[in-house]
Amino acid sequence: MVAKTLRGHAHKYGKNVDTDVIIPGKYCSIVDPAELGTHAMEGIDPEFSKKVERGDLIVADRNFGCGSSREVAPIALKGAGVSGVIAASFARIFYRNALNIGLPIFESSEAADDIATGDEIQVEPDSGTIRNISKDKEYKAAAFPPFMQSLIDAGGLQAYVEKRLAEKA
Amino acid sequence: MGMTLTEKILARHAGLTAVEPGQIINAKVDLVLANELSAAVAIAAFRNMKGASRVFDHSKIALVEDHFVPAKDAQSAKLAKLMKDFAAEQQIEHFFDVGRGGIEHVVLPEEGLVAPGELIVGGDSHTCTYGAFGSFATGMGSTDIAAAFALGEVWLKVPCSIKLVYNGKLGEMVYAKDVMLKTVQTLGIDGATYRAIEYHGTTVDNLSITGRITMANMAIEAGAKNGIFHADEKTLAYVRERTDREFVVERADGDAKYERVIEIDVDALEPQVACPHLPDNVHSISEVTREDIPVDQVFIGSCTNGYIEDLRVVAKILRGKRIASNLRVIVNPGSQKVWMQAADEGILSVLAGAGCAVNTPGCGACFGGHMGTLGDGERCISTTNRNYVGRMGSPKAEVYLASPATCAASALAGRITDPRSLALVAA
Numbered sequence: 001m002v003a004k005t006l007r008g009h010a011h012k013y014g015k016n017v018d019t020d021v022i023i024p025g026k027y028c029s030i031v032d033p034a035e036l037g038t039h040a041m042e043g044i045d046p047e048f049s050k051k052v053e054r055g056d057l058i059v060a061d062r063n064f065g066c067g068s069s070r071e072v073a074p075i076a077l078k079g080a081g082v083s084g085v086i087a088a089s090f091a092r093i094f095y096r097n098a099l100n101i102g103l104p105i106f107e108s109s110e111a112a113d114d115i116a117t118g119d120e121i122q123v124e125p126d127s128g129t130i131r132n133i134s135k136d137k138e139y140k141a142a143a144f145p146p147f148m149q150s151l152i153d154a155g156g157l158q159a160y161v162e163k164r165l166a167e168k169a
Numbered sequence: 170m171g172m173t174l175t176e177k178i179l180a181r182h183a184g185l186t187a188v189e190p191g192q193i194i195n196a197k198v199d200l201v202l203a204n205e206l207s208a209a210v211a212i213a214a215f216r217n218m219k220g221a222s223r224v225f226d227h228s229k230i231a232l233v234e235d236h237f238v239p240a241k242d243a244q245s246a247k248l249a250k251l252m253k254d255f256a257a258e259q260q261i262e263h264f265f266d267v268g269r270g271g272i273e274h275v276v277l278p279e280e281g282l283v284a285p286g287e288l289i290v291g292g293d294s295h296t297c298t299y300g301a302f303g304s305f306a307t308g309m310g311s312t313d314i315a316a317a318f319a320l321g322e323v324w325l326k327v328p329c330s331i332k333l334v335y336n337g338k339l340g341e342m343v344y345a346k347d348v349m350l351k352t353v354q355t356l357g358i359d360g361a362t363y364r365a366i367e368y369h370g371t372t373v374d375n376l377s378i379t380g381r382i383t384m385a386n387m388a389i390e391a392g393a394k395n396g397i398f399h400a401d402e403k404t405l406a407y408v409r410e411r412t413d414r415e416f417v418v419e420r421a422d423g424d425a426k427y428e429r430v431i432e433i434d435v436d437a438l439e440p441q442v443a444c445p446h447l448p449d450n451v452h453s454i455s456e457v458t459r460e461d462i463p464v465d466q467v468f469i470g471s472c473t474n475g476y477i478e479d480l481r482v483v484a485k486i487l488r489g490k491r492i493a494s495n496l497r498v499i500v501n502p503g504s505q506k507v508w509m510q511a512a513d514e515g516i517l518s519v520l521a522g523a524g525c526a527v528n529t530p531g532c533g534a535c536f537g538g539h540m541g542t543l544g545d546g547e548r549c550i551s552t553t554n555r556n557y558v559g560r561m562g563s564p565k566a567e568v569y570l571a572s573p574a575t576c577a578a579s580a581l582a583g584r585i586t587d588p589r590s591l592a593l594v595a596a
């Protein structure tokens with residue numbers, strides 16, 4: 001599967017951006033992605049949903065998405081128009097959730113360090129190449145472990161489950 | 170080569186004789202858990218999965234209404250109903266509505282749904298709580314839970330394990346919560362990410378089941394995939410009283426390989442407090458009380474410290490006294506059973522008599538859901554597990570995490586207080 005190129009401006013945050021600030025608990029009863037998106041990152045950046053433009057990327061330091069298992073966290077980011085997240089590292093549950101709901105994520109400490117808010121970023125998901133157009137620089141995201149890659153290639157967890165169910169039937 | 174406790178359980182559930190860290194396995198699950206928030210998204214994902222019409226086993230799924238109960242508004246009522254209807258449609262045996270359940274992680278062990286050696290996944294990050302019983306338990310998001318509903322199995326990467334060895338005796342007014350806060354500080358907020366924590370040592374051998382629950386519960390606060398204790402006599406007595414299901418008690422091999430072994434001596438450990446805004450920003454109480462820190466709210470409850478043992482500690486400190494006049498104390502017993510036991514023991518009237526607001530069991534204020542949400546500029550000391558920005562409401566509020574004893578002492582004084590100072594006064 002050839003994933004499409006991501007392109008947008010960066011919104012930069014620090015380490016340990018937790019799911020309580022990505023989507024505060026009181027909004028967790030909302031199910032509509034677009035409505036969730038209007039509250040995305042509200043706990044850390046109340047103006048985020050006004051600033052973000054479709055295609056923009058979030059760039060953050062270590063341990064992005066720590067805390068609660070709420071799948072609405074990556075859904076809210078997607079709903080806000082975020083095309084992908086680049087971080088030095090991701091918390092475990094967020095990592096699974098993002099891939100499961102189809103929010104592309106990229107691990108690169110170099111990119112996380114170097115990119116500043118407002119930089120124009122282009123990412124080729126298949127090769128993991130992150131280009132900082134504003135600074136004319138290039139970084140490489142860590143490759144997904146082979147199993148994750150095969151899951152992504154197969155069309156995500158849903159397709160994987162359907163295949164397993166068909167095998168069992 | 171020897172295996173850790175986590176590796177043993179994972180290997181058996183994957184039908185393998187051995188596994189090693191980093192290996193991807195397909196493992197059978199003994200129980201899948203969801204609450205009304207994670208279930209809403211999971212049910213939608215389940216409905217989208219072609220070929221999935223019935224859950225894999227209606228006796229191996231637990232659905233608990235706990236986050237927004239009793240419903241805080243029409244939207245949360247809708248989610249609660251969605252899960253209730255799904256439970257009826259799929260004939261889910263273990264469905265707990267408000268009034269019959271409580272917080273998922275308090276309810277499942279109470280109901281005998283958790284036993285040593287089992288593999289449990291849940292749509293809640295604190296699913297790791299069940300490691301207190303010698304089971305492998307981990308939190309996942311809703312799509313993963315939907316997959317488990319459909320298949321009765323999950324894919325997992327075998328984590329490497331960190332062995333924590335606790336030695337020494339806990340001092341007066343020092344509890345499992347203090348030990349775990351110290352542990353989170355030692356490991357750091359992402360120090361155990363993608364890893365299992367295996368708890369060892371005489372200190373934890375001497376802990377009650379509740380104390381172990383408190384510690385396993387907060388494994389995720391160091392980023393861990395799971396936290397696990399070896400089952401012992403106490404575990405077996407607790408579990409056998411609640412279920413006659415068969416289970417396999419596993420033990421780590423003597424030559425198991427650990428990524429790290431960390432020794433923690435608790436003899437001199439003081440009560441601990443996690444200061445805003447991270448669970449690993451932990452300091453000793455004598456350090457924290459060097460400054461005068463008045464609080465607006467004290468919260469007693471949650472899957473970390475909402476158990477009968479916790480309420481007994483609080484009641485002992487508050488008995489016959491009044492809480493400070495400038496604050497409010499909110500108590501959420503962890504489950505209906507805890508609530509009833511506390512009523513029987515006269516604890517609820519002691520608390521109410523001291524000026525506490527006692528709520529219906531549920532998550533409530535713990536995640537800023539409702540029933541005790543903090544406003545701008547407010548400060549709370551809480552027995553819960555997280556103090557991230559906005560966790561209990563306003564992003565301009567502050568949350569301190571501590572043991573029930575430290576929270577109760579702070580309720581009397583109106584400021585963060587060393588519970589040992591009360592013990593001295595009483596003596």
Ligand code: SF4
Binds near residue numbers: 295470472531
């Ligand atoms: S009590 Fe708090 S931490 Fe526990 S399940 Fe409820 S919201 Fe989560």
